[in-house]
Amino acid sequence: MKIPNNLRLIVNMRFYLTLCSALFLVNCSSKTDHIEMVYGQTGTSLFQLKNKQLAYTVKKEGQMVLDTSLLGVTIDGKNLGSNSKISFLNQDKVTLKYALNGIKKMADYKGNIHSYEITEADGFKWKLEFQLSNDGVAYRYKVPGSGSRTVLGEATTFKLPESTRVWYFERDSDWKLKSHAGEWLSADISEMPTVSKMGPVQGLTLTCELPMGGYALLAEAALYNYSGMRLKAIGNNSFKANFTEGDQGFVVDGTITTPWRCILLADDLNALANNTMVASLNPAPNSELFADTSWIKPGKSVWHWWSGKYVDFREEQDMVDDALALDFEYNMVDDGWEAWEDKWKKIAELCSYAQDKGVGIFVWKHSKEINFPENDYTIMGHFLDSVKQAGAVGVKVDFMNGQDKYIIDFDEALLRKAAERKLMVNFHGCQQSSGEYRTYPNEVTREGIRGLEVNHMQEGPLTASHNAALPFTRYVTGHGDYTPLGFTEPGETSWAHQLGTLIAFYSPFNCIAENTQFLLNNEAIAPALNFIKSVPTVWDETYVLPQSKIGELAAIARKKDDDWYLGILSSGSSKEMTIDLNFLKDGEYSAEILADDIEAQPINLEGLNKEANLRQWNTAIPFKKLTEMVSVEGKVTIQLAANGGAAIRFIRSKVEVK
Structure with missing residues (x-):
């Protein structure tokens, strides 16, 4: 059969393009070579600049969301990603469906994960992973090794389009980046290096209204065994990864797997509010640790603090009675209970009183009193044992005041050890969520927010x-x-x-501020009382x-x-x-x-x-x-x-x- 010339040309061109693509994936080393990754309307290009620095771009429906932005991490003084060769490893599908306690009953997440081997000029090899979905783009660095190693920072940057409006949180003190409890404000991207009197470093997340329409949200996911990322506005419409430890860096043992650096994408606010990429990038719960989750129960809680009831034992019993009258599931016993005479006997008595009425007790604790890593946080374990023995159902741990690696390690240890004892956790004085609640569903809430207090x-x-x-x-x-x-x-x-x-x-654990007696007895509130209860x-x-x-x-x-x-x-x-x-x-x-x-x-x-x-x-x-x-x-x-x-x-x- 004779093949027409035009068909022969098409076949030859397809073969040529396939061959070029395969050769390119094996050896990408110049600025003109781009690895294209696409999922639906989400696209990412991975390439090297003329100076051989790794970089990437992100597009949504063909529109540039992130222009040329840098990639790389510095470990033990070595700048990985600054003089590298990219080799394609594999591409896999990601399909997840899992229960959520939050905005929806089930998360349904699909995407592709692309893995690349990065070879440095001296032959050292490490991995770069990208994940693309309809919810956005995420990437992370995986660097093999052994022993203690010091992470001195990342080249990671995010370059947004001109005229992007950035929503960030602001506070007129250094508490801004300790508790993430700032007021949400907005500014043009060009103003971000100087908009805050507290300096150019912003805490995550940042919500970006894009000039062509739609939204991008900068975040991180799966923050474990690493320092929490902040973003420094460096001009040129760009943010660069920044860490609390600064130039001294932080130590990670063995293989280093960074959290995912995320660019969530949404056409409208409904898609943004329903985005589950951050949670989906976190590991699934440990099947043994969370084989039974019946003890993790969402509900509302009464709280004395707003009404000035400073943790008097008798008044806390009254709060239990009010929780029952309001059909609330919990009473949050805040700072001060440890000053009670024979405190563990008293808190056990309160827990027993509450249990008889179907109300669970959460107790407050300052993090500095249990944050001792020695012997796998033995002191923390003893405290949680006492909480469990007393009959409480959860803990509110406060004043972590940062997100350096020392604090992040503490957070995960607390979630793990609390889960071992079937205790729920409420974090206060902390950074924003990075989706940890998927891996540890006993995290029923966290602050990291400028709340009503x-x-x-x-x-x-x-x-x-x-x-x-x-x-x-x-x-x-x-x-x-x-x-x-x-x-x-x-x-x-x-x-x-x-x-x-x-x-x-x-x-999931919704701690209601208002004075319980005001809610129950004020006539002006009465028409809303059934709504508040239900x-x-x-x-x-x-x-x-x-x-x-x-x-x-x-x-x-x-x-x-x-x-x-x-x-x-x-x-x-x-x-x-x-x-x-x-x-x-x-x-x-x-x-x-x-x-x-x-x-x-x-x-x-x-x-x-x-x-x-x-x-x-x-x-x-x-x-x-x-x-x-x-x-x-x-x-x-x-x-x-x-x-x-x-x-x-x-x-x-x-x-x-x-």
Whole structure:
């Protein structure tokens, strides 16, 4: 059979391109050679610059998200990635489906992992891994070796497009990078080297609004046996990896596997809020350690601190009674219980009292008192043994105040040892989540967030714009212990805004700030009491309404069983909002609406909370309760006060089957 010339040309060209591609993957050593990786609309190019430095770019739907950005790590004074040859190793599929306690019932994650061998000029070999998915791009360095080795930093950079708007957290003290409890603000990428009086180093995460549309979020995942990464703005629209230890570096024994450096990608805020890449890059839970997870139970907790009950034993018994009255699952016993006379006997008595009422006890501990690595953290183990023996169900460990390797090692040891004793963990005074809760599901919440307790402090209160930014910044990578609901000290926000935070923010262990007696006995709160009692802490689905805009409006719908909940947090002037109910399923729903009562007299806050520092915010807009029948075809229109909000529960009507 005679092959037509045009077909012969096509066949020859395909053969030629295949051969060139294979030869290229074996030996890539010049700036003109690029290894292209693609998954759906996500693309990454790996190559060398003219000076043989490793670099990469990231594209989404053909648009540049990260321009030429550097790769490399420095170990024992050797700059790996600065004069290297790239050899392709393999490509594998990643398919994961696993249970989540948070924004959705199940995470369904698919991607490809590409592995490369990097050979240095002296023959030393190490691995570079990329993972691509519809959720974004991630990469990490794997450097073999033995003995103690010092990581002196990374060449890792992220170069964003001009006119990118970057959301970062800010605080006017060095606590900014100790506790990650800053206010979420935004600036043009060009301003980032000088925007903060605390310097050019920013903590993760950074949410980037891209000039061509869509979002990129810079994060890390699987932070174990390494120092936590910060990002230094170095000009030229770029951030470079930065570590607490600075020039002295940090020591890692044996093979060094860095955390994943992540660029999460999303076309809209719904996709961003539902992104599970960070959790999915963490290892699955140990099948033996977590063979039984029935002891890990989401729920709400009462907490004395907001109301000034400073851990008196009798008052903590009263808090247990109030937890029962509120249908809350837990009582968080904070700092001070260890000053009780015969403290372990007393805490055991409290735990027994609470257990009889179906309430679990969490106890507080300062990290410095148990952070001794000797003999596999023996002192920590003894403390946790005592907690378990006393009958508590979890611990709140506070004031890690950093993310150097010493602290990260402590965090993992605590999660592991707590799991061995079937104890849940709440981290405070810590960095943001890097998805650790997938590997250690006994981490039921962590701070690393500027939460409501700031309203009690001189530097407070929180702004409405901060709240309206949180679902699209800090909460993207994991749960946050914001300690929501502060009617008696809401700052510039309305009471309906405060109610909306119970839905818009998520935490499997949701520690409620407000004075329990105020919740139970104030007539103005009574119409919302059933909602406060019944609102879940984990969800089956999450949907972000399209009107949402970072820092201006967060409208988050979440589903639990047959019902939907909608939390709305508004910043700025009053406005009317029409809500399309297309996220509901078929059928009719009774909509219980808790919305700003803009025609009512403002609530006088003076005297409602003896601990409050109200400043000029001594009144608040109250809420009103409305009920109407709705369906998926319908709409609901509400009025939002200045810095207002709403909380709506859509209760699906039960249809009898005849």
